[in-house]
Amino acid sequence: MANILDVSTEDNLQYQFFPISSGSVQFKVRTANDAHVALTMGPQESDPMYEVMIGGWGNTKSVIRKNKTKPDKVEIETPNIVNGGEFRGFWVRWDGGVVSAGREGEAIPFISWTDPEPFPVGFVGVCTGWGATGSWKIEEGAEFDTPDKLEYRFGPVAAGSLELNYRGPHNCHVCLTSGPAEVDPMYEIILGGWENTQSVIRYCRQKPDKVTVPTPGLMNANEFRRFIIEWKCGRLAVRDGTTGQVIMEWVDPAPFPVTHFGVRTGYGARGNWRILHFARAGAASQQLPPPPSAPTAAALFSAPPGYPSSAPVGGGLVWVDAYAGNVPPGAVVGGQDCSGEPLYVARAPHEGATLPGKLVGSHGCAYVPWGGQEHGKPEYQVLVGGPVNWVPTSGSNIPPGSFPGGETEDGEPLFVGRVNHEGSITTGKVQQSHGVCYISFGGQELGFPEYEVLTS
Template sequence: MANVMDVQTEDNLQYHFYPVSSGSIQFKVRAANDAHLALTLGPQETDPMYEVFIGGWGNTKSVIRRNRTKPDKVEADTPGILNGGEFRGFWVRWDGGVVSAGREGEVIPFISWTDPEPFHVAFVGVCTGWGASGTWKIEDGAEFDTPDKLEYKFGPVAAGSLQFEYRGPHNAHLCFTSAPAEVNPMYEVILGGWENTQSVIRHCRTKPDKVTLPTPGLMNPNEFRKFLIEWRCGRLLVRDGVTGAVLMEWVDPAPFPITHFGVRTGYGARGHWRITHFSPAAGQHLAPSAPAPAALYASPPGYPGGYGGAPMGGGQWIDASSGQVPPGAAPAGQDCSGEPLFVARAQHEGATIPGKLVQSHGCAYVPWGGLEHGKPQYQVLVGGSNNWVPTSGSAIPPGAFPGGQSEDGETLFVGRVRHEGSITTGKVQQSHGVCYISFGGQELGFPDYEILVA
């Protein structure tokens, strides 16, 4: 999308579509009511599609709708949110299945909904209707200011990283919590503190700081500085957003699930922020960390037939939901926290995908399209063999357990890998020569893995 676009929309409920290159847009609109946005795969009204209605029903409420069907997925009372005589600024974001909208300068959305089966958004459409014409100014990215006040502005996260740019003289403060408030447990990252001389990582607002690093001149009031913060299994990394170099690192021996971030400035500083919401490649399908799809492998000696049909004694798939573990299900791995993981599978984008069940999260996770997708409805593997055979590439041993199929009809097998202290189950896709797992919000691919054999 161009940096700035001026768009006129008539009172005809006909979307004007434009390509998007990131997972969010920022815009201003002048309309008396009914500013509508559509998020789609292509430049037309086709399913799947998200619609965000701002100031509908006589400028009294806003809703999120999927595939033009009712009931609406979520609605919020927003009286007077639009104005026909002045521009009002907003942002809309979509990542990891979370669709949200908020006012310019505010991090917390006024409306948000999580789609259990998200899709890749490539175009945005805008229109007005129901008695309103509109004027739009549309930009990429979201920016906002924080005053010289030690009070966090909170927003949700859906992946294990946050990329941002900050322009200010010093004291960029970030916190990471399990709620949109300053509650323990909490991580805090202070960049350019102590008059722009040092940076720290702090836990639960207590001293001594877990990490202290001299960073003289880290911040600049006249230019943006870019950073990336990542968290995974209690490991907190602060990176230079340009070079990727690690500035600070700390491992929490008792990690907690992070669901929100907060930003603030203080001690004489005002800050200007640009936040790439949810992940470094927001809104795009991340390329899995695996080789490009390879030609089908010719089975080597010891694997005379490759996969030759349904295995014997392979167990059963039992329906479950919301973290339930059916009786008889045996752990097949463990999270980096030590929690047992179970073999699960779920439907996604026309595929049946093997993955992992994390009971404490209340859902199963499956890898697809470069991302990790949480599924509250899933099936768990019960009974059968617990025989895991080491292999690599596209070498599928005889009797390998077929756990599902891709959207193209290719058989997917059940595999697992060891990664960052975990043993994580996922899908083996023979035509790609890797085992894919979902981990830290991403789909990761490994050419060496173990495969379940009946």
């Protein structure tokens, strides 16, 4: 678990701030009314800011407010939700603009709002007021139990991945759905089933299972086991959260939009869960040892006269630091995912190189191609400004004015390119000596001899 922070708040509506590294915070608070939680970019009250007010108006209702302005974004009746004589547990989560709060042990929030213009949250503040003092115990992450009962408990997802820790003897069941209920279509992932001997991927509760793999001893009743579940363009993958190794995967030929997850245990098993910030799931792949570098492709074309091997940076383009899926104003749109989500031009360091790639905001990270694999990066730079043009080319032909977006570990310039692949327009890196544009897609690094290159 994360470190626990004990805080006392006076009856003065002055927030006490502390930094946060994930997209959720869990806490217990003892107060008669008005437990206020602020989410900000810095350690002070300044716009932009979300406020989640629990047990306000004499402990009768709760609201979500942005930038201290009224009307409140959402308001619900919550009589006696907090108590001045005992600690009550809650969690607050923010993912891809979805701000929500729930009770400890409950996956479904009691209040939620989607911000059309989200901002990166770096700090959490707590305070009490309106006649109330408070005692707080604050920690990151949310933990809850599931009984020996085959009923899913649901929560929202705002990204293409879910990171979880499970402690139980067997039968860790996770479903992915388009709503907070067991409705078709639905993916089911059963980890450590059949008395902790095998794991499966199931579609719409139908047999035969889409994937079955032996996983003896996968679960442990005495320790948490970490897993990452990813879904993207129909590819469903389950990874070991410690090593990043793929346990099983399946490609759905007719994928559906996933908006919720559910968890349960059964068949004689009780489980304890920690559901972590969804956007952090891609970090596991960074722990893998680096694979061999991608093979060199023969150049299909020689550079014609007048085409330089590198080009100076031009126009009004700059690289801006960002993280956790945040998109700076003026970001250059490079294409779109197969789901229709816009993809932005981004880059990130990896193994001594600076690699152009793509930012997928809903995934909470940028992706860069290297060594035959797709690598998720929660911290990255986004290309901002313009104007830009995309020029069709092929092989090693780098047009004049092409924008250098990075360099290999050996110092070779890399340019920003994009290709049309499986219903997506995906940005990546152009390596002139290889004569291809590499993109990251479905966990892999793919090379294309025909592509478009960004010019300024």
